[in-house]
Amino acid sequence: MAKRKATESEPLPTKKPSKSVSETTVSICIPSTVISPKNAYNLQQITNIIYQIAKACTIYKVAEIVVFDVPELNNEQEDVKSTVVVGSKVKFVEDEPEKSLASPNKKSSVNGDDVSPSLLVASLLQFFITPPYLVKTMFSSHLNSKFKNILPKFTYAFKLPKITTLPFMQNNQVYKVLKEGMIIPRETPLMRKKNKKTKSDHKITVSKYVNIGEKEALKLEIKREIPIYSRVTVDLKNKTVVSPLQAYGVIGHKAAFGYHVRMASEFNKIFTQSPISDGYSSTIYVNCDDYFGNNNKIKELDNLSTFKEATGNVLMVLGNYKDLQAGFKADSSNVFQNVENVAQLFDSKLNIPDGCRIEDAILISLAKVIE
Structure with missing residues (x-):
């Protein structure tokens, strides 16, 4: 128990939003x-x-x-009479409008x-x-x-x-430490089958990887994986997910x-x-x-x-x-x-x-x- 506490680190302080609900x-x-x-x-x-x-x-x-x-x-x-058609003549016939x-x-x-x-x-x-x-x-x-x-x-x-x-605009520069992202699946692991490597039939439904617009996906430091294609707000300093309210106010x-x-x-x-x-x-x-x-x-x-x-x-x-x-x-x-x-x-x-x-x-x- 003591060893686990030693390895865990305190979350780094981040910017607080100036906006409020x-x-x-x-x-x-x-x-x-x-x-x-x-x-x-x-x-x-x-x-x-x-x-x-x-x-x-x-x-x-x-x-x-x-x-x-x-x-x-x-x-x-x-109402046909209030409609204007440019470039063509319109005949107003009461019986066949x-x-x-x-x-x-x-x-x-x-x-x-x-x-x-x-x-x-x-x-x-x-x-x-x-x-x-x-x-x-x-x-x-x-x-x-x-x-x-x-x-x-x-x-x-x-x-x-x-x-x-x-x-995130005009909000105490929170954009420097927070970013919108989407959870994405990792590549399906290769399985060896009859001397051939093929992708596993198992579909990935949860992940720790998030697309934040960089060349490589960011790996979140979280205990429980998040369903893929979930829209999230990411704390870049701590590599974790925060609520939009906490992030932007x-x-x-x-x-x-x-x-x-x-x-x-x-x-x-x-x-x-x-x-x-x-x-x-x-x-x-x-x-x-x-x-x-x-x-x-x-x-x-x-x-x-x-x-x-x-x-x-x-x-x-x-x-x-x-x-x-x-x-x-x-x-x-x-x-x-x-x-x-x-x-x-x-x-x-x-x-x-x-x-x-x-x-x-x-x-x-x-x-x-x-x-």
Whole structure:
């Protein structure tokens, strides 16, 4: 026993973060229509929109971003008279409007049929808070079959400047002793079989080796190995793993580096799949993506009180009211049995200038809610 104590060394002191967790956390929910054809015409514009959202969320330390997959049926029923098609004539025929105009939300028109808009938005949001040396592993199709065609979608994202407000920035230079990494498997040991060396059939599931962007993987000095492909924060001095909270002083929900990203395929999942055990303390609606003031005529929104102060775990839902109402109506669960419209799910509304795009509304709203 005495011998074991003699061989064990005290952990080396490391830098302490200057940032700290706020008592109020903010989650935001954005619709997949943030990159619809009316907002973005190509992959480059899509990338710039999500980049702007990612920057705003890191500046104001947003804990979570929910991407709601808006039902396509709603997008096909948009008002034809408010749609503009450049380079072609549109005939407005009351009986046959669909023949005059193609569906405005076909995936092929912007990002291809291989990746859904919601997955593309969520992936780009995650990309901007992922170190470059971990991108190929994080978005590998071996880890998630949905990522089969996602890497080519990062063509323009790789060319954008690094976000300067990530947790390790302006934080007592903790980046000198801490680094984000991913646990990787060692090479499968060779087994001698009939005078031939072949790789063992045993698959490695845990490891002490971590990819931190150097030429060689770092071997951690830990007693118990960690499951491979786990995202970890590494203490370089002690060659061990530390929690993001201990390392940076600030974390997203689910102990995420930066913000936590999740997708909601159904409207109820925005609320029911919250990473907070007690759920959100309050919900705020922000009207945006409404360029012609159509939502100003909706009576349900008049009944909402104006936002005053953020406390606890706040969920801020941004988007066009019609898209949210379509998702609410299309929800097949029994969660909203006694709710007549989507406006009844919000505690208050936050007023911003009319006609704002979603990415602009996020920055304006966060500035009002947090400061």
